[in-house]
Amino acid sequence: MLGITFNTESEYNLIQEDDTFNFIDLKDFAPGKQITVEVVHADGSKDIILANHTYNDQQIEWFKEGSALNLIKKENVA
Helix, strand or coil: CCCCEECCHHHHHHCCCCCEEEECCHHHCCCCCCEEEEEECCCCCEEEEEEECCCCHHHHHHHHHCCHHHHHHHHHHC
C-alpha cells in the first residue's frame, strides 16, 4: 500500500468507481518528489494527477522491498 494525497482537492472529483491507476514515475520515487498517477476510466478516457507523499529514504526502500522485514532480511543475507 502506498499512502498518497491529492495535490489539489479538485482532483478528488476525477476519481470514479471503476477506475484503475498507473503510477507513471514510481521508479523515480524520492522524498519531496510528487508521483504522477494516470487515472484510467472505464470508458477508456484518462486523467493525469500529481500525488504527494511524506515518505523518507528509508520508508521508500521498505516500500520497494515490500516491507521493512523484507529489507532487513535482504541486508542480513549479504
